[in-house]
Amino acid sequence: MKKWIAIALTMFTVTTNAQKIESPDGVVQLTFEVKDSIPVYSVSYKNQPVLLKSKLGLEVDNGPSFTEGFGIKDFKVNHADEAWQPVLGEVKQIRNHYTELIVYLAQPAYQREIAIRFRLFNDGLGLRYEFPEQANLNYFVVKEEATEFALPGDAKAWWIPGDYDTQEYNYTTSKLSEVPRLFDKSYDGNASQTIAPGTLQTPLMMKTDNGFYLNFHEAALIDYPALHLSLDADRFVLTSHLTPDGQGKKGYIQTPFHTPWRTIIISKKAEDILASRLVLNLNEPTKYENTDWIKPVKYVGVWWEMIMGKSTWSYANINNVHLGKTDYSKLQTNGTHAANTNYVKKYIDFAAKHGLDGVLVEGWNEGWEDWFGKSKEYVFDFVTPYPDFDVKTLTNYAKAKNVQLIMHHETSSAATNYERHFDTAFAFMDKYGYKAVKTGYVGNIIPRGEHHYSQWMVQHYQRVIDKALQHKVMVNSHESVHLTGLHRTYPNWIAAEAARGTEYEAFGGNNPEHTTILPFTRLIGGPMDYTPGIFQTQLDYYFPGDKRFVQTTLTKQLALYVTMYSPLQMAADIIDNYERFPDAFQFIKDVAVDWDDTKILSAEPGDHVLIARKAKGKDEWFVGGITDEQARTLNIDFSFLPAGGNYEATIYEDGKNADYITNPQSYHIYKKKVTSKTKLVARLGRSGGVAISIRKI
Missing domain, CATH: 3.20.20.70 (Aldolase class I)
Structure with missing residues (x-):
């Protein structure tokens, strides 16, 4: 039962009760509530916490903030299940399947309203802020965004430092708790460089101690500054940090307006992170009437x-x-x-x-x-x-x-x-x-x-x-x-x-x-x-x-x-x-x-990636596998091929003594008949790879 609370001396009727939704498969759960007038949310995966209670809101440079003083005016739950085809892409068709919660918030003291829209997919979450046109809110300047991502504990991260002008850095792999100690050693020079101390760039990849792979990013960045994440390494809390302009302002907003989506991809398997289409699904379909001229x-x-x-x-x-x-x-x-x-x-x-x-x-x-x-x-x-x-x-x-x-x-x-x-x-x-x-x-x-x-x-x-x-x-x-x-x-x-x-x-x-x-x-x-x-x-x-x-x-x-x-x-x-x-x-x-299908066969960030892809409009497949500085054996299962078909694979592999320092040009090429039941063991030298071209016989 929805509980309504009347706020004296205002035109708004608001509630503070929690709202909960689940992803279409019930695996991902989101809870939203207004606690002590502050909007907060949390996320779990199969009832295991992924994000603890995390605050939401924005700080305003030329007016009162959007971080407190809220109540829930109304909410709406929607469901969507559709398919669409990218003009160019990794797969021929993408399913867009989610549960949506829109929470309409009232800020009675200032007679203002905003909405927060959540979309919960089977592999994660997108959220954004929406500002309808209204009498007391037509133009404002964003001082900072206050979206939090509160992690349950320390996590391994693959990160580059926050920088307003470049992402051109090698990645550092460490625990979040180790970032402050390593930060100043995590970057070298660049033609344009403005380091934002204590922040990390997105997309940010993590693996938690209990085996969750998490990816933080944004979707549909239009007319808004790009996102970084400030890190509180003691509490394991990430907070939105927007790129400023020359005056230190973050965003100049005229209503109606909505921010880009803040995205979290969640899985127990690294391969699922690479297979996710969540970020794409949070973007609008193209309005181009003719795309025939867009070609690979x-x-x-x-x-x-x-x-x-x-x-x-x-x-x-x-x-x-x-x-x-x-x-x-x-x-x-x-x-x-x-x-x-x-x-x-x-x-x-x-x-x-x-x-x-x-x-x-x-x-x-x-x-x-x-x-x-x-x-x-x-x-x-x-x-x-x-x-x-x-x-x-x-x-x-x-x-x-x-x-x-x-x-x-x-x-x-x-x-x-x-x-x-x-x-x-x-x-x-x-x-x-x-x-x-x-x-x-x-x-x-x-x-x-x-x-x-x-x-x-x-x-x-x-x-x-x-x-x-x-x-x-x-x-x-x-x-x-x-x-x-x-x-x-x-x-x-x-x-x-x-x-x-x-x-x-x-x-x-x-x-x-x-x-x-x-x-x-x-x-x-x-x-x-x-x-x-x-x-x-x-x-x-x-x-x-x-x-x-x-x-x-x-x-x-x-x-x-x-x-x-x-x-x-x-x-x-x-x-x-x-x-x-x-x-x-x-x-x-x-x-x-350009591809009709993509299969992530095996992957672990910082270690190896093994992917099979089907060529657009052809019965041809290509496989690529790479490793880090460690020599590695990859087991390639050809079950991605259609059952009953006979194919010829041309395998390009590292030579027996291949090594990225001492013998980088050593390679071996051979052909092999394969079917969906074939299994192949590929040996990769240090920083080596394997590439396979597969055609139907």
């Missing part, structure tokens, strides 16, 4: 050799460029500029020969000589090529070979300059037939004082997607905000970097465990352009005495095409190295990048 892309590019220092983005050896005034035609080239017409033709030829879709070219446009670290606003105009880059000739050459050129827009983090050039930049892409663009945001944001993850920049990334939609262009954003499932709503946001990718192998290295953690963290929010496929892993091949090396075996680089989901996949190495190892390169040629 496998590409090569003029990039890796510049990253490792073999060639340059810049055309000339100068350091004082005035864009539009500096006459490059009168300058002598530095001799190391890779984005030149003849060299790019070689990449187009290679892509055409091997059936790849596209070629990315960085460093094609004027301005690269004079910008890094200078907070210089007008660096690029996004339409003026260097003298040795003939856009028209290359466009026609690529078109004749059925290869698409991929545009590169490095903004130098001058977001205002990029927006001023939107129309001309995208018109240029229309003119020359570019259908995809890689955007970049290296350096500190302009407008100065903003951060990569502040509300204004979140709005900016959305404006880029909207502008790209007008021109039917797909976007791959680098140095952008973490993804939150928005590729469901905006499927032309085809991929992003937003984490420490392969380029860091040339800068200082990614730990061998890095790619066994990223599927549990960064990829929870959406596809990552990790840029795998480096075959020449030891850089002393180019620079005698150079100690840098990519910390994987060659076979692990193949497996990443399966374990690191993206419908945009780069064969990132210099093409000469693929010509040196044509039998291994065959897997990159064959592997799909």
